[in-house]
Amino acid sequence: MSDYLMEMKGIVKSFDGVRALNGIDIRIRAGECLGLCGENGAGKSTLMKVLSAVYPYGTWEGEILWERQPLKAHAIRETEAAGIIIIHQELMLVPELSVAENIFLGHEIKRFGGRLDYPAMYKRASELMTELGMPEINVAMPVMNLGGGHQQLVEIAKALNKQAKLLILDEPSSSLTASEISVLLDIIRGLKKKGVACVYISHKLEEVVAICDTVAVIRDGQHIATTPMSELNVDRIIAQMVGRELTALYPKQQHPIGETVFEARHVTCLDLDNPQRKRVDDVSFELRQGEILGIAGLVGAGRTELVSALFGAYPGHYQAEVRMGGKRIDASSPVAAIRHGLCMVPEDRKRHGIVPDLSVGQNITLAVLKAYTRHTRIDAEAELETIRDEIGRLKLKTANPFLPITSLSGGNQQKAVLSKMLLTRPKILILDEPTRGVDVGAKAEIYRLIVELATQGISIIMVSSEMAEVLSVSDRVLVMGEGVLRGNFINDNLSQETVLAAAIDPAARVGGDIASATPPSERVNMESV
Amino acid sequence: MKELNIKQLFGQYKVLALLIAIAIIWSFFSWQTQGDFISARNISNLLRQMSVTGILACGMVLVIISGEIDLSVGSLLGLLGGVAAVLDVLHGISLPLTLICVLALGLLIGLCNGYMTAYLGIPSFIVGLGGMLAFRGILLGVTGGLTIAPVSDNLVAIGQGYLPAWLGSALGFALLALALVLTWRQRGNRKRHNLPAAPLWRDVVRLAVIGAILLLFVHTLDSYDGIPVPVLLLLALLGIFSYVTSQTVFGRRIYAVGSNMEATRLSGVNVKAVKLWIFGIMGLMCALAGLVNTARLAAGSPSAGTSGELDAIAACFIGGTSMRGGSGTVYGALIGALVMASLDNGMSMLDVDTFWQMIVKGSILVLAVWIDVSTRTGRR
Numbered sequence: 067m068s069d070y071l072m073e074m075k076g077i078v079k080s081f082d083g084v085r086a087l088n089g090i091d092i093r094i095r096a097g098e099c100l101g102l103c104g105e106n107g108a109g110k111s112t113l114m115k116v117l118s119a120v121y122p123y124g125t126w127e128g129e130i131l132w133e134r135q136p137l138k139a140h141a142i143r144e145t146e147a148a149g150i151i152i153i154h155q156e157l158m159l160v161p162e163l164s165v166a167e168n169i170f171l172g173h174e175i176k177r178f179g180g181r182l183d184y185p186a187m188y189k190r191a192s193e194l195m196t197e198l199g200m201p202e203i204n205v206a207m208p209v210m211n212l213g214g215g216h217q218q219l220v221e222i223a224k225a226l227n228k229q230a231k232l233l234i235l236d237e238p239s240s241s242l243t244a245s246e247i248s249v250l251l252d253i254i255r256g257l258k259k260k261g262v263a264c265v266y267i268s269h270k271l272e273e274v275v276a277i278c279d280t281v282a283v284i285r286d287g288q289h290i291a292t293t294p295m296s297e298l299n300v301d302r303i304i305a306q307m308v309g310r311e312l313t314a315l316y317p318k319q320q321h322p323i324g325e326t327v328f329e330a331r332h333v334t335c336l337d338l339d340n341p342q343r344k345r346v347d348d349v350s351f352e353l354r355q356g357e358i359l360g361i362a363g364l365v366g367a368g369r370t371e372l373v374s375a376l377f378g379a380y381p382g383h384y385q386a387e388v389r390m391g392g393k394r395i396d397a398s399s400p401v402a403a404i405r406h407g408l409c410m411v412p413e414d415r416k417r418h419g420i421v422p423d424l425s426v427g428q429n430i431t432l433a434v435l436k437a438y439t440r441h442t443r444i445d446a447e448a449e450l451e452t453i454r455d456e457i458g459r460l461k462l463k464t465a466n467p468f469l470p471i472t473s474l475s476g477g478n479q480q481k482a483v484l485s486k487m488l489l490t491r492p493k494i495l496i497l498d499e500p501t502r503g504v505d506v507g508a509k510a511e512i513y514r515l516i517v518e519l520a521t522q523g524i525s526i527i528m529v530s531s532e533m534a535e536v537l538s539v540s541d542r543v544l545v546m547g548e549g550v551l552r553g554n555f556i557n558d559n560l561s562q563e564t565v566l567a568a569a570i571d572p573a574a575r576v577g578g579d580i581a582s583a584t585p586p587s588e589r590v591n592m593e594s595v
Numbered sequence: 596m597k598e599l600n601i602k603q604l605f606g607q608y609k610v611l612a613l614l615i616a617i618a619i620i621w622s623f624f625s626w627q628t629q630g631d632f633i634s635a636r637n638i639s640n641l642l643r644q645m646s647v648t649g650i651l652a653c654g655m656v657l658v659i660i661s662g663e664i665d666l667s668v669g670s671l672l673g674l675l676g677g678v679a680a681v682l683d684v685l686h687g688i689s690l691p692l693t694l695i696c697v698l699a700l701g702l703l704i705g706l707c708n709g710y711m712t713a714y715l716g717i718p719s720f721i722v723g724l725g726g727m728l729a730f731r732g733i734l735l736g737v738t739g740g741l742t743i744a745p746v747s748d749n750l751v752a753i754g755q756g757y758l759p760a761w762l763g764s765a766l767g768f769a770l771l772a773l774a775l776v777l778t779w780r781q782r783g784n785r786k787r788h789n790l791p792a793a794p795l796w797r798d799v800v801r802l803a804v805i806g807a808i809l810l811l812f813v814h815t816l817d818s819y820d821g822i823p824v825p826v827l828l829l830l831a832l833l834g835i836f837s838y839v840t841s842q843t844v845f846g847r848r849i850y851a852v853g854s855n856m857e858a859t860r861l862s863g864v865n866v867k868a869v870k871l872w873i874f875g876i877m878g879l880m881c882a883l884a885g886l887v888n889t890a891r892l893a894a895g896s897p898s899a900g901t902s903g904e905l906d907a908i909a910a911c912f913i914g915g916t917s918m919r920g921g922s923g924t925v926y927g928a929l930i931g932a933l934v935m936a937s938l939d940n941g942m943s944m945l946d947v948d949t950f951w952q953m954i955v956k957g958s959i960l961v962l963a964v965w966i967d968v969s970t971r972t973g974r975r
Binding site: 377379399400401403404405410412417418419420421422423424428432433435436439442443444446447486487490 | 784787838842843844845847848850851853854855857858859860861862863864865917921922
């Protein structure tokens with residue numbers, strides 16, 4: 067069969083003698099959507115960088131056939147000209163420029179003398195937006211005024227404008243809400259009908275199952291299998307990715323729940339740029355000892371703002387009354403909050419979690435460094451001992467604690483950040499999106515750890531956009547929408563629909579009285595959402 | 596492949612590249628001056644010349660590691676040196692009291708700068724720029740634009756005094772013994788924690804090199820007049836600042852703040868206090884540098900320390916401090932200061948025109964940072 071749009075044969079790519087890719091074969095037909103799955107560090111991104119000539123021809127071994135011709139591109143410009151467009155996980159948009167200006171960035175329509183032809187650009191941009199089913203978007207508006215999902219659309223429009231024949235989407239949905247994701251998937255379906263091929267890289271296997279025709283799994287730089295979707299389901303893909311059946315991604319373990327230990331009362335956060343707008347509007351809730359409280363909601367519902375206000379880290383103006391053990395405590399800054407045993411692992415690991423110039427070990431002990439000092443001097447031996455214990459306890463994969471933290475995979479960086487906060491011996495632990503960008507294996511370990519901590523009596527607040535995660539790990543679920551608390555459910559076979567319905571329902575509002583946690587409605591099949 | 600290894604070696608041991616640079620510069624000037632450049636007298640001179648920039652660089656390297664910059668240090672040095680001269684000459688205040696006053700004033704002004712940067716949120720670049728003008732203005736007001744001289748002999752001794760030869764030798768041996776003990780302890784610690792210790796030969800070579808440098812250093816200076824007091828001060832600062840940056844909580848936090856301030860703040864570190872004290876230390880260093888400068892000139896001059904901030908900043912960057920903050924070393928900054936001072940001294944000996952001196956120094960700064968950037972192993 068030679069009707070493939072693109073074939074990669076026996077791709078080998080080494081870094082300093084270490085083989086990151088070891089003979090990968092993948093192929094794709096026009097109008098096909100290929101899911102590319104693998105744990106973090108398996109080599110997915112490296113493979114796509116080979117394909118898009120980020121690593122130019124000659125720096126890797128093997129062969130790429132593009133429309134049956136060998137592709138020997140030396141620069142991204144050449145692969146883009148051929149029609150291979152990659153959309154990165156982090157969007158490459160200039161926030162201050164308009165939608166149209168972003169779409170034409172680097173390929174502007176010009177008139178005589180280099181003057182920009184705005185009418186032509188706006189017209190073409192509007193056409194592209196209509197093609198993508200979003201004719202209502204104002205293409206002259208700065209991109210920063212758009213939501214994450216619409217920004218993703220602009221990226222796709224940008225790709226289409228370059229006459230993309232093969233679109234590579236690298237974790238396109240990691241910052242999208244459920245409704246935005248469904249829009250994205252619809253758009254990809256539309257592109258497939260037009261004959262555009264897609265490579266879809268995602269950790270969210272439900273999306274892969276929903277959209278892809280075939281799935282290629284790579285593990286440790288090896289090609290494991292390429293299987294038609296008809297023979298696969300989520301569990302099989304996971305099994306291929308980790309090389310074993312992952313029987314228990316979510317640990318089910320009963321743990322005792324004690325008395326109320328923590329109360330948040332009347333939390334209100336004002337928007338940074340627009341103080342008239344409330345990002346969080348008078349939210350109150352309680353937390354019991356050893357309880358895992360999930361906070362669900364769509365992106366932008368105010369969940370991150372809520373928890374950072376509790377931790378004293380919200381950058382704008384806010385009001386919050388935090389009580390622990392019945393007494394009001396000062397949690398006006400992270401320093402004060404940590405002193406009272408209230409800790410937070412922030413959402414954005416790169417910006418708020420790791421300190422890139424410090425080693426793995428130094429990151430772990432950052433918050434408790436004072437405990438290892440004798441006469442102002444850091445007792446390096448005591449510090450190292452703790453670091454080793456932590457690395458062992460969290461199964462943190464690092465060759466030694468002196469390596470830079472940036473050399474670790476996302477999951478292991480997350481474990482290091484978690485460990486940093488756990489060393490302060492918190493009573494209340496806030497986890498904001500604890501498994502974002504973390505591979506399946508590390509995910510399971512983080513869930514296990516969360517349950518273990520709850521069993522030890524630590525109360526946990528877990529903000530998460532992954533519904534399955536919230537529903538499988540939490541004892542109780544708060545639902546937020548547009549800054550207000552819209553639901554408070556005991557998680558007894560709580561269904562995804564109930565939570566989602568509450569999140570979108572503008573009329574729903576739960577007051578400060580927490581005793582009235584609603585029992586869940588009947589259980590509905592999760593996959594149907 | 597071979598080239599790559601050299602690159603990695605320099606990336607790992609930046610100090611090696613710097614020492615090679617010093618060796619090249621020194622050999623060149625020695626050759627051009629028929630050996631006068633490395634005469635005991637000139638080396639002593641050179642080290643005294645670098646002491647003021649070196650003292651500033653000790654403080655500046657902390658400021659830059661923490662991700663800030665301080666442009667006011669040259670003017671502040673001049674101001675504090677001027678204040679010292681005024682107190683000493685016009686008011687006849689005793690040396691200890693003068694020292695205490697000037698150091699306290701330096702600390703206070705530094706803390707003010709730090710407060711404005713850390714707590715009021717004014718960018719340090721602007722605070723420094725404002726201070727650069729304001730402090731120079733105050734200095735002109737205080738001195739009335741006149742040079743204040745002659746300062747008392749006691750004060751002059753800080754800048755021009757020498758350590759007796761026997762004390763110098765004793766100090767040399769003490770430092771060697773310290774290096775020996777530290778290496779021994781480090782090996783022991785690594786063994787106890789089952790970490791791969793560096794091969795014995797490498798430590799032996801290292802100690803031998805340290806010993807040879809110390810011997811040469813003490814011997815050279817003793818064969819002239821002895822170790823100059825400002826050089827001794829600089830050595831002491833090198834020791835103290837190296838200890839602080841590598842062994843203390845405060846030091847670790849300086850790096851953490853510079854590398855990722857938000858993450859450090861969310862880890863429960865009072866990042867504002869860290870920055871406040873870094874600027875406080877910078878002010879203290881300005882006071883020390885001002886005192887040494889006034890003592891060396893035996894006068895308080897209204898133009899003292901002009902463009903001192905640029906020398907200090909250049910020294911830090913030549914010494915491999917990262918512009919983004921988060922990495923850098925005190926010894927690197929001091930070697931950077933030595934590079935700058937060597938160029939100054941050598942070119943003056945060769946009677947190179949001032950304009951050429953400026954061109955060469957500027958080019959060397961850019962070249963050094965380019966080498967540093969290109970050997971840095973790809974980060975993030």
